[in-house]
Amino acid sequence: MALLRLFWVQLTSMRTALLLLLALALVAIPGSLLPQRPVAPIRVSDWKEANPAVADLYEALGLFDVYGSPWFAAVYLLLTVSLIGCIVPRIAVYLRSVRQPPARTPKRLDRLPASATGTTTLSADAALGGAEEWLRSKRFRVRRDGDSVAAERGYLREFGNILFHLSFALMLVGVAWNTMLHYKGEVVIVEGQAFSNNLTQYDDFTAGAAFRPANLQPFTIWVDSFIAKFETGDVQRGAARVFEANVRIAHGAGEPEQAMIEVNHPLVVDGTQVHLIGHGYAPVVTVTDPNGDVAFSGPVVFLPQDGNFTSLGVIKAPDARPNYLGFEGFFLPTAIVDEQGPRSVFPDALAPELFVNVWTGPPRDETGRPESVYSLTKDGLEQMRTPEGNVVTFRIAPGQAIDLPDGSSLSFDDWRRWTKLQVSDEPGLWLVITSVGLAVAGMLLSLYIRPRRLWVRVVEGPDGPRVEAGGLDRADSSTGLDEDVTGLAAAAGVLDATEQHCDAAVVDEEEDA
Amino acid sequence: MSAYTSLPMVLSAVIYLLAMVAHAAEWAAARKPETVPVRELVGAGGPVVLAPEEPAEHRVRLFGRIGVALTAVGAIAHIAGVVLRGVAADRLPWGNMYEFVTSSLAFAVVFYLVLVWRRGWTWLGLPVTLLLSVGQGLAVTVFYVAIAPLVPALHSVWFIIHIVAAAVSAAAFNVAAIAAILYLIRTRAEARGTVAGYLARLPKASALDDFSFRVHRFAFPLWTFTILAGAVWADYAWGRFWGWDPKETWSLVTWVVYAAYLHARVTAGWKGVRAAWLAILGVITFWFNFVGVNLLTVGLHSYAGI
Numbered sequence A: 001m002a003l004l005r006l007f008w009v010q011l012t013s014m015r016t017a018l019l020l021l022l023a024l025a026l027v028a029i030p031g032s033l034l035p036q037r038p039v040a041p042i043r044v045s046d047w048k049e050a051n052p053a054v055a056d057l058y059e060a061l062g063l064f065d066v067y068g069s070p071w072f073a074a075v076y077l078l079l080t081v082s083l084i085g086c087i088v089p090r091i092a093v094y095l096r097s098v099r100q101p102p103a104r105t106p107k108r109l110d111r112l113p114a115s116a117t118g119t120t121t122l123s124a125d126a127a128l129g130g131a132e133e134w135l136r137s138k139r140f141r142v143r144r145d146g147d148s149v150a151a152e153r154g155y156l157r158e159f160g161n162i163l164f165h166l167s168f169a170l171m172l173v174g175v176a177w178n179t180m181l182h183y184k185g186e187v188v189i190v191e192g193q194a195f196s197n198n199l200t201q202y203d204d205f206t207a208g209a210a211f212r213p214a215n216l217q218p219f220t221i222w223v224d225s226f227i228a229k230f231e232t233g234d235v236q237r238g239a240a241r242v243f244e245a246n247v248r249i250a251h252g253a254g255e256p257e258q259a260m261i262e263v264n265h266p267l268v269v270d271g272t273q274v275h276l277i278g279h280g281y282a283p284v285v286t287v288t289d290p291n292g293d294v295a296f297s298g299p300v301v302f303l304p305q306d307g308n309f310t311s312l313g314v315i316k317a318p319d320a321r322p323n324y325l326g327f328e329g330f331f332l333p334t335a336i337v338d339e340q341g342p343r344s345v346f347p348d349a350l351a352p353e354l355f356v357n358v359w360t361g362p363p364r365d366e367t368g369r370p371e372s373v374y375s376l377t378k379d380g381l382e383q384m385r386t387p388e389g390n391v392v393t394f395r396i397a398p399g400q401a402i403d404l405p406d407g408s409s410l411s412f413d414d415w416r417r418w419t420k421l422q423v424s425d426e427p428g429l430w431l432v433i434t435s436v437g438l439a440v441a442g443m444l445l446s447l448y449i450r451p452r453r454l455w456v457r458v459v460e461g462p463d464g465p466r467v468e469a470g471g472l473d474r475a476d477s478s479t480g481l482d483e484d485v486t487g488l489a490a491a492a493g494v495l496d497a498t499e500q501h502c503d504a505a506v507v508d509e510e511e512d513a
Numbered sequence B: 001m002s003a004y005t006s007l008p009m010v011l012s013a014v015i016y017l018l019a020m021v022a023h024a025a026e027w028a029a030a031r032k033p034e035t036v037p038v039r040e041l042v043g044a045g046g047p048v049v050l051a052p053e054e055p056a057e058h059r060v061r062l063f064g065r066i067g068v069a070l071t072a073v074g075a076i077a078h079i080a081g082v083v084l085r086g087v088a089a090d091r092l093p094w095g096n097m098y099e100f101v102t103s104s105l106a107f108a109v110v111f112y113l114v115l116v117w118r119r120g121w122t123w124l125g126l127p128v129t130l131l132l133s134v135g136q137g138l139a140v141t142v143f144y145v146a147i148a149p150l151v152p153a154l155h156s157v158w159f160i161i162h163i164v165a166a167a168v169s170a171a172a173f174n175v176a177a178i179a180a181i182l183y184l185i186r187t188r189a190e191a192r193g194t195v196a197g198y199l200a201r202l203p204k205a206s207a208l209d210d211f212s213f214r215v216h217r218f219a220f221p222l223w224t225f226t227i228l229a230g231a232v233w234a235d236y237a238w239g240r241f242w243g244w245d246p247k248e249t250w251s252l253v254t255w256v257v258y259a260a261y262l263h264a265r266v267t268a269g270w271k272g273v274r275a276a277w278l279a280i281l282g283v284i285t286f287w288f289n290f291v292g293v294n295l296l297t298v299g300l301h302s303y304a305g306i
């Protein structure tokens, strides 16, 4: 029990708080230098492959998910406990000190950091009365006993300090709550298509432990058009300049409304945010099989591989007869062919072309198993060849069509842009924001309010009443103490005070707090 | 146009370097033992003659004035460079590392000149000109990039608020760290009783500590606000207010170190010297966030990389 108590006292001491803060700073660092799985899983595996010697050790230490690791949690939990353990007792002390009148006047005022004495022209009573009035006008809290007046000001500093720390703890609660309930999903939508907020429609979805599908707000978004503009000047050529998605949105009972989503301007639908986080190209193609039937028609999402939107994708025509048809290739928005092969040299679609290979094979059974739309499963397929035996590959521009050796054809009708939207809800955000606001207010009070204590006493001397005044700052870094002390003496009727400034006597009160 | 905007910047770097040389000369001149003239006076023995102004003292003042004057001229060129850059780019000049560093140093030099003007604090001259010449020197050589419009993620009011707050806090943290370093030097000298030369011109250790705290007291809430504005911006731009991006992580690290500094100031055994070391650690993490993180790590911040 005694041990526990000792542990608690240690944990809630200022020194421990300080060391824990430094520890928090330290343990946060590795996560900024090593790739982190929640953010960049692929970079983590690349890194591990490149550094096999330490990969397992780092993995065991949780260095690829620092902010989710037990030791990171240990530090901030200890810090939170320490903070609460430190602040709660201070609340009690503070409440007591606020209810009590200012501390009694010490015996020797000349030992204080600043003091002044002098004879007063007033009667003892009038001198104290004058001092009291002056102190009140300067918003001091005043206590008069007998021959002296004690005054204190700056109670808000400790209030601010407590407010700051409690709000900080509250913010952590808000963050934790938000983490439990939040969700975030990503969906790719081609111009002209729509999306309904529904789990099955997402390409990628993450949510907190307490999330339930019923939390998804029902709404539908149509992406009517997406506008992208890029830098065409010499400097930063190709850098993104404008991205705008023009959408219509339907929620509740009303008619669909027009809206625009830009990079920094998410759409907010009933508290759910819709962000624009990516875009790319979708060639619109038609596949006709040798029977003359349309086996596939429509836009196909190609995924950008580099800054110039060299995009990789596959076109599948499972319904083509007599044979399955699959196309694999690149969409190049500004295509050139040079010694490096075909590639795109600008992100905008200035000279789009499609470069494709053709795969074919017997029709597949419906397995019902989901298959990625971005890759072609090649078992049972082989590349289509010309009668001479050459592999069929071709390049084709919008508006063109290619007849294939087996009698089928691919026509490249047009291209569209697609946008990737991120739908997210952060239900704890308001609590985080409120507590952060309170914390900042508390911090400012705590840093800028300067608590001060002043005292004045009138003693009968040989040549009439003498005034002694003195003052003390309860936190360092205050100015104007000397001025306040002489002002106080003057208010008590002293015309020519003898001032004393005493560095050595600085009374350190913070320690005993 | 680009060339015209970088010319005053280069000029300012050179002038700051000269100012630093002047302050170094000031320091060197002040190192001449002050006891020399005193001995002469004592040795004179006879009738009291008015001591002529010591040549050393005169030189010290002169070099100091030259240093401040050069810094002021450098500051004019520097600010002109920042303004021209903004005019040429037709936006606020805070879109990349070069612009950030130059703007932030512009705030620092203005702050310093105000201190010299209002309080006569020329003792800040040497470290401040050192900071300015190194900073501007790196900016015009290593960090320089030609003018370009902003990428869409940076088009936001929050971006402006975030970066202005960051630049001002950067300036303040740097000045505060300089005061902390001088505090450490002066404290050591006071403890050994070797306060002489340049050190004798510094305020007392306790006053330096106090000044450092006041600047931190200004910078810390502003830095807090910078991080918050950044979080709001991130929420607009990326749909999350915090994502442990390296830049975010390091601003938190910096914040936590400064929180530790504030705690150290009220902790027995930590106030004073150790707190000053924390202030220095704070500014190191701050710099790392702008230089190290941009160059060593990959993140979402669009001006990561130069």
Ligand code: HEM
Pocket (backbone or CB within 6 Å): A012, A013, A014, A015, A017, A079, A080, A082, A083, A084, A086, A087, A160, A161, A164, A165, A168, A442, A443, A444, A446, A447, A475, B259, B262, B263, B266
């Ligand atoms: C997450 C942890 C913590 C953070 C981020 C934090 C942050 C801060 C900051 C920024 C200040 C200066 C601004 C102000 O005075 O309001 C401060 C002051 C203070 N902190 Fe903390 N703190 C933490 C934990 C603690 C703990 C665990 C204790 C108790 C041991 C503590 C005790 C204090 C005290 C007593 C002050 C006032 C110092 C003064 O009188 O000037 N803090 N804290």
